[in-house]
Amino acid sequence: MEYIEEIRQFKEQIKFSEDKKFDVNLESFKNIVISGMGGSGIVGNIVKDLYSNKPVVVINDYNIPNFVDNSTLFVAVSYSGNTEETISSTEQAIKKGAKVLAITSGGKLKEIVKDSIIIPSSFQPRAALGYMAIPILNTLGVSDKNQLNELYELLSELDSNHDEFDNIAKEIFEGKKIPVIYGVPPYFSVSYRWKTQFNENAKVIAYSSNFSELNHNDTMALKETYRKRLFYFICLHDGLDQRIEKRISITQNLTKVNFKLIKAKGSTFFVREFYLIHVGDWVTYSLALLRNKDPENVRLIEKLKKELEKS
Amino acid sequence: MEYIEEIRQFKEQIKFSEDKKFDVNLESFKNIVISGMGGSGIVGNIVKDLYSNKPVVVINDYNIPNFVDNSTLFVAVSYSGNTEETISSTEQAIKKGAKVLAITSGGKLKEIVKDSIIIPSSFQPRAALGYMAIPILNTLGVSDKNQLNELYELLSELDSNHDEFDNIAKEIFEGKKIPVIYGVPPYFSVSYRWKTQFNENAKVIAYSSNFSELNHNDTMALKETYRKRLFYFICLHDGLDQRIEKRISITQNLTKVNFKLIKAKGSTFFVREFYLIHVGDWVTYSLALLRNKDPENVRLIEKLKKELEKS
Structure with a gap:
């Protein structure tokens, strides 16, 4: 599949994952640890944003915290199933007696974790976010069919018209902005x-x-930093929290910096979170094309992994 | 006190705090929540780096997670005692029945939290890190007299000779680097x-x-980003973790980026953490002087707080 098709396919992942969830009794755990790196690791942070009925600790590292034990629900997220940090942390969690779940397309993770949700392979990990995140959010009761349907509609709309956001990429490109x-x-x-x-x-x-x-x-730097004209400031907001809206407006006034404001759509935190994520997918894809870079290519990361394997 | 004296005084805060700790029975809590913003908020992150016998959740926001209840040890850190986000989160934690502790120089926080450690006032919050962090780390058993003594010696050395680090500021200044x-x-x-x-x-x-x-x-951007020459890359490491050292070296080779490597000193994670922090205090102070900026001045942040109070 072309990379642009993978981006467009995000909404289908939402639909695909509608009924996917782990069969686990949440009541029996005191805390949740989610381990992953990069495009898979972001899943833990998303869960932490949206679920707070239990402490959620996110690991982007080889090692797990001391507290992990049989009262811990440990979720390993690795698209390839071979991320060395995630394999290491998962092996430690198994030894400590945690209840271990995994989301992966295969690899070593599939072998070492019995209780895995296996997702379609051959995507870029960062383009498989729906497959990876939704089953966990379903399990935790954050997402449900109504919200998933609403999100599907919003993402369809966005996929069919993102000119407004492509223009952001254009402005960044033209000014070679950071x-x-x-x-x-x-x-x-x-x-x-x-x-x-x-x-x-x-x-x-x-x-x-x-x-x-x-x-x-940051505020102290915004007014006086050198290279000020080289930065391009984007602010993702929902327009709902009056105190935060006030902060956004005072910050712009005091620092004489204009933010490109992007407002979330959707009726719940969950829907708005994923809507804002997908806007970013398009802006960054557009910038890649303008820069004449292959947006799919992450060969340098793959090369680095190979170099590490040698040693 | 001149701001440079506040920086030099960091080591004295270590000594001052040697016996400071909360009188609390850790056994009775399932999780720890630490709330604070900016120069005070970093304390929660430091605790999370160094202590993992229980889940530590750090809040840099007005609101607390749902799970907070009477099994939660909630620590509020606000140097002024009047940080509105921290007051808001602390009031919520009190309502939820958490055991609430505070570290502050006074303000509203002192009034609403009975169990407070009151620290000397008139510092810049970011220059009072020793006062704020050590009592919590003592309470959790992370720091002890031996380590505090070792740290004192290392910081004294650093304060009397930081030319090597001032040179980093010089290089950043001369290239107007980010x-x-x-x-x-x-x-x-x-x-x-x-x-x-x-x-x-x-x-x-x-x-x-x-x-x-x-x-x-990041790695994908390091090689091909525009404005590459404008960035100045610093890498803080300890030279001890062979896998991470390998990553540092492969990353530099593959991306053709040179990191200014700064190696930690000290015999424990705790000592090395605070040593590396204090190196940064000097580099950033030196850069302020080179840029002809008053390093103490954070009037813009104070102005923002006043604007918020009006509304």
């Missing part, structure tokens, strides 16, 4: 997902932060 | 602390990430 993406609560992981998509799709350095934390540090 | 700070496990919060110090002390935009997560996204 994208800075700001998010708002509770969509903390969305600005980071955009950053990683700028990296992997468009091959540009980007950075992300969130309100209101950025008001305690 | 600092990018990479960290390694388990010092995840240190690269972020550096970023915030670049923002608040030197008034420049900066961004941070950590190994090995950055190998799954």
